[in-house]
Amino acid sequence: MRSARGRVIAATADEYVVDAADELLRCTLRGTLWQDRGKEDTALVVVGDEVVLTPGPEGQGVIEEVLPRRNALGRGREFQAYGAKSRRRRSKRAVRKRADQILAANVDQALLVFAAAEPRPNFSKVDQLIVAALSEDLPALLCINKMDLADPGLDAELDYYRPVPVEIVKSSAVLGQGIDEIRGRMAGRTTVLWGPSGVGKSTLINAIWPGINQKVGQVSAMTGMGTHTTRAVEMLRAEGDTWVVDTPGWRHFTPRTATRHAIDTVLWDVSEAATQCRFSDCRHDREPGCAVREGVESGELDPRRVELHRELIDLIER
Ligand SMILES: Nc1nc2c(ncn2[C@@H]2O[C@H](COP(=O)(O)OP(=O)(O)OP(=O)(O)O)[C@@H](O)[C@H]2O)c(=O)[nH]1
Ligand SMILES: [Mg+2]
Numbered sequence: 001m002r003s004a005r006g007r008v009i010a011a012t013a014d015e016y017v018v019d020a021a022d023e024l025l026r027c028t029l030r031g032t033l034w035q036d037r038g039k040e041d042t043a044l045v046v047v048g049d050e051v052v053l054t055p056g057p058e059g060q061g062v063i064e065e066v067l068p069r070r071n072a073l074g075r076g077r078e079f080q081a082y083g084a085k086s087r088r089r090r091s092k093r094a095v096r097k098r099a100d101q102i103l104a105a106n107v108d109q110a111l112l113v114f115a116a117a118e119p120r121p122n123f124s125k126v127d128q129l130i131v132a133a134l135s136e137d138l139p140a141l142l143c144i145n146k147m148d149l150a151d152p153g154l155d156a157e158l159d160y161y162r163p164v165p166v167e168i169v170k171s172s173a174v175l176g177q178g179i180d181e182i183r184g185r186m187a188g189r190t191t192v193l194w195g196p197s198g199v200g201k202s203t204l205i206n207a208i209w210p211g212i213n214q215k216v217g218q219v220s221a222m223t224g225m226g227t228h229t230t231r232a233v234e235m236l237r238a239e240g241d242t243w244v245v246d247t248p249g250w251r252h253f254t255p256r257t258a259t260r261h262a263i264d265t266v267l268w269d270v271s272e273a274a275t276q277c278r279f280s281d282c283r284h285d286r287e288p289g290c291a292v293r294e295g296v297e298s299g300e301l302d303p304r305r306v307e308l309h310r311e312l313i314d315l316i317e318r
């Protein structure tokens with residue numbers, strides 16, 4: 001049978017929903033694709049992957065090949081789960097586990113969604129998500145949703161993002177605020193919505209494209225997942241060539257990859273101070289002439305940001 005091209009829009013443990021020329025096919029993987037790595041390796045094929053497949057009867061198909069990814073967003077599990085010692089003697093299995101966390105591939109931009117309240121934003125998580133997006137060269141938009149619940153302290157926190165190449169959109173799905181702006185920024189692109197649980201990612205998607213719920217239902221019926229709290233990554237065509245990827249929220253997050261440049265861009269105040277340390281390899285620990293420590297002591301630097309800078313540098317230098 002002739003092969004076809006398609007894009008993976010949903011994945012379960014052993015099946016993939018592939019959009020092939022607007023027909024949804026339930027696909028399995030050709031054995032040669034997983035025999036070296038194990039079938040349970042969920043990073044083999046992820047939502048957003050462009051694939052070559054052989055269509056079969058009754059809306060089924062077999063994925064033959066995964067085309068190279070332009071980018072891959074994910075999170076690191078191993079970073080938290082393993083101690084420093086075992087990290088150094090990382091087994092193949094651990095590497096695999098780490099790759100396990102790829103969320104979506106081949107997206108054009110990331111809409112990082114947080115809530116002004118309920119839950120209150122953890123700004124270290126905001127910083128880490130921006131680092132993750134910038135490290136994959138993905139344009140990032142920071143959406144602060146639930147503005148109807150915002151308190152006045154928010155703007156002072158957001159000031160930290162002025163020098164960061166991330167646009168901020170404030171929204172309220174309840175009041176309809178920011179909806180048109182977000183819709184406009186998503187037009188003609190594939191956008192992944194990413195953020196903690198309960199901040200309103202799915203609600204925003206529904207507010208922007210009120211008809212999309214049916215598509216959520218259609219995909220959910222194929223994957224056997226519910227439609228309320230998002231349990232699986234789902235890519236949906238919102239309209240025309242506008243695609244949106246809804247993702248399950250998380251409670252814990254560490255980036256899967258980070259570049260030094262992205263870390264220094266997001267934590268610009270810490271990296272700027274670090275250039276003034278007496279030693280160029282200063283760990284900002286007990287070294288004399290440490291401008292970062294001095295900055296914390298004088299109240300100029302936020303200890304939270306200094307700590308996060310250290311954690312992220314450790315992540316890439318270990
Ligand atoms: N007050 C207020 N509540 C909102 C807003 N947007 C969403 N909510 C509520 O927040 C709750 C969580 O919304 P969801 O859209 O399920 O959140 P989510 O980010 O998709 O959550 P997960 O799928 O678990 O990651 C729901 O009860 C929504 O009604 C908003 O702008 N203002
Ligand atoms: Mg959701």
Ligand SMILES: [Zn+2]
Nearest residue numbers: 277282284290
């Ligand atoms: Zn220092």
